Amino acid sequence: MRRKVVMIAIxxxxxxxxxxxxxxxxxxxxxxxxxxxxxxxxxAHKGEAGKKTKADxxxxxxxxxxxxxxxxxxxxxxxxxxxxAPQRQEFVDLYKGLLEDVYIDKITSYTDERIDYxxxxxxSDNAFEVQSTIVAKSAEIPVFYRVFNKDGxxxxxxxxxxxxxxxxxxxxxxxxxLANNPPESLLDTLRRKVRKK
Amino acid sequence: MTSKGLGAAGSMLAxxxxxCVTGLSTPVGAESTAQRGETRxxxxxxxxxxxxxxxxxxxxxxxxxxxxxxxxxxLVEHAEGSDEPTVNITDPLQPWxxxxxxxxxxxxxxxxxxxxxxxxxxxxxxxxVTFSNFYTNATSPVRIFNSLFQLKFDYFLTEFGRxxxxxxxxxxxxxxxxxxxxxxxxxxxxxxxxLGHYGLGHGIYLVWPFLGPSSARxxxxxxxxxxxxxxxxxxxxxxxxxxxxxxxxxxxxxxTSFRIGDYEAIKKASIDPYIAIRDGYAQRRKKAVxx
Numbered sequence: 001m002r003r004k005v006v007m008i009a010i011x012x013x014x015x016x017x018x019x020x021x022x023x024x025x026x027x028x029x030x031x032x033x034x035x036x037x038x039x040x041x042x043x044a045h046k047g048e049a050g051k052k053t054k055a056d057x058x059x060x061x062x063x064x065x066x067x068x069x070x071x072x073x074x075x076x077x078x079x080x081x082x083x084x085a086p087q088r089q090e091f092v093d094l095y096k097g098l099l100e101d102v103y104i105d106k107i108t109s110y111t112d113e114r115i116d117y118x119x120x121x122x123x124s125d126n127a128f129e130v131q132s133t134i135v136a137k138s139a140e141i142p143v144f145y146r147v148f149n150k151d152g153x154x155x156x157x158x159x160x161x162x163x164x165x166x167x168x169x170x171x172x173x174x175x176x177x178l179a180n181n182p183p184e185s186l187l188d189t190l191r192r193k194v195r196k197k
Numbered sequence: 198m199t200s201k202g203l204g205a206a207g208s209m210l211a212x213x214x215x216x217c218v219t220g221l222s223t224p225v226g227a228e229s230t231a232q233r234g235e236t237r238x239x240x241x242x243x244x245x246x247x248x249x250x251x252x253x254x255x256x257x258x259x260x261x262x263x264x265x266x267x268x269x270x271x272l273v274e275h276a277e278g279s280d281e282p283t284v285n286i287t288d289p290l291q292p293w294x295x296x297x298x299x300x301x302x303x304x305x306x307x308x309x310x311x312x313x314x315x316x317x318x319x320x321x322x323x324x325x326v327t328f329s330n331f332y333t334n335a336t337s338p339v340r341i342f343n344s345l346f347q348l349k350f351d352y353f354l355t356e357f358g359r360x361x362x363x364x365x366x367x368x369x370x371x372x373x374x375x376x377x378x379x380x381x382x383x384x385x386x387x388x389x390x391x392l393g394h395y396g397l398g399h400g401i402y403l404v405w406p407f408l409g410p411s412s413a414r415x416x417x418x419x420x421x422x423x424x425x426x427x428x429x430x431x432x433x434x435x436x437x438x439x440x441x442x443x444x445x446x447x448x449x450x451x452x453t454s455f456r457i458g459d460y461e462a463i464k465k466a467s468i469d470p471y472i473a474i475r476d477g478y479a480q481r482r483k484k485a486v487x488x
Contacts, residue, residue: 067268069268069269070268073272077272078272080271080272081271081272085269088269089269092269098466099466101465102462102465102466103466105462105465106462137322137326139455140382162481163480163481163483163484163485164476164477164480164481165480168284168476168480169467169473169476169477169480170468172472172473172475172476173467173468173469173472173473173476174468176469176472177468189468190468193468
């Protein structure tokens with residue numbers, strides 16, 4: 001009898017343990033990433049033309065996945081308030097353009113890596129970190145998505161790859177420029193960077 | 198039976214439920230979903246979102262496709278995200294470090310990248326993974342001893358077990374049988390992390406020719422670790438210098454063959470690659486010490 005009770009308790013623990021770490025934020029990120037993977041794996045898009053179609057579709061999904069305004073604010077931190085409204089708008093657009101150039105290019109070369117979703121961890125009242133691992137043959141790369149809830153939607157405001165936060169990495173670069181220069185000079189650097197490609 | 202058994206099971210359950218509810222994450226279930234719904238409504242607008250628009254605000258400035266008008270409002274002081282700490286590393290030798298950064302940039306593009314590209318064509322991926330396993334196994338003592346130094350006995354046991362399994366069943370480390378057959382994953386520990394674990398900071402940022410980003414602390418760590426690795430123990434003693442150098446070059450080319458394009462992507466993505474790499478180093482090492 002006693003043994004039975006312990007067995008039941010253990011199975012409940014196992015069941016709960018399994019569900020404990022999944023949650024709506026994780027499901028949302030997984031759904032978005034799956035949508036991207038579906039585009040990447042679509043056999044209809046082949047060759048150079050296919051690559052462009054893929055990039056366009058991924059850009060569309062990323063608009064829904066990411067909150068670029070939030071991402072920009074968190075990157076600039078206190079400097080954000082020094083930007084005028086049109087400057088803020090331009091900054092968000094340029095920053096988005098820069099990230100899209102880089103990452104869409106990188107993920108369209110995606111091959112057959114597997115993605116495991118580990119768990120979600122609450123960061124604050126409204127923010128979660130969804131932890132995943134990209135499993136390739138030679139390495140396992142931890143990729144964590146930081147999301148917040150905006151009007152009932154989970155939107156990404158930071159991606160942490162192998163312990164390196166995207167927004168703090170850019171913050172350290174932008175800070176060097178903004179320390180001694182006006183916002184316009186950062187915008188100018190970004191304009192040159194994004195248009196050059 | 199056994200109120201004792203029930204009690205124990207009950208308290209385990211209670212503990213798990215507390216863990217679930219308080220913070221690690223959210224349980225999925227009808228009751229808790231209802232709770233979530235309530236809190237979500239309250240939390241829908243973070244403070245920075247409900248801030249009044251600044252005076253110079255113009256509606257025309259907003260691209261309606263992309264943004265709601267209150268998205269670009271001022272950040273409130275102490276709003277979430279406005280004062281996120283940045284991981285820092287002091288860099289008083291920046292001009293000196295930048296010089297070596299540019300040197301390493303050329304070493305990569307002129308030497309290791311072409312070598313790794315050729316190597317990748319000639320050697321199939323499965324072989325390259327095999328070599329990579331061997332080199333990882335050869336540095337096992339570094340992870341075993343440093344886990345011990347940090348009193349992380351669970352890591353010590355897994356690393357020691359991995360070493361035993363891979364050296365025997367994995368044919369001297371060419372196969373990562375511990376991971377493939379038993380699912381035992383490696384934990385990266387080194388002497389720089391050991392020093393960090395006991396509270397020693399980086400000191401200053403340093404870029405070394407060929408070796409790349411490091412710090413005063415991690416340079417000392419590398420020195421200590423080279424004594425603990427097999428190439429450290431046997432290399433200079435038993436092997437001729439050219440053989441030892443050949444092994445080092447092969448190790449570098451082999452590991453580079455998996456990462457061609459990563460450095461290029463970092464360069465393309467950054468405004469100042471030197472700062473991007475320095476910050477990435479500081480962030481990665483901070484995480485490594487914490488784990």
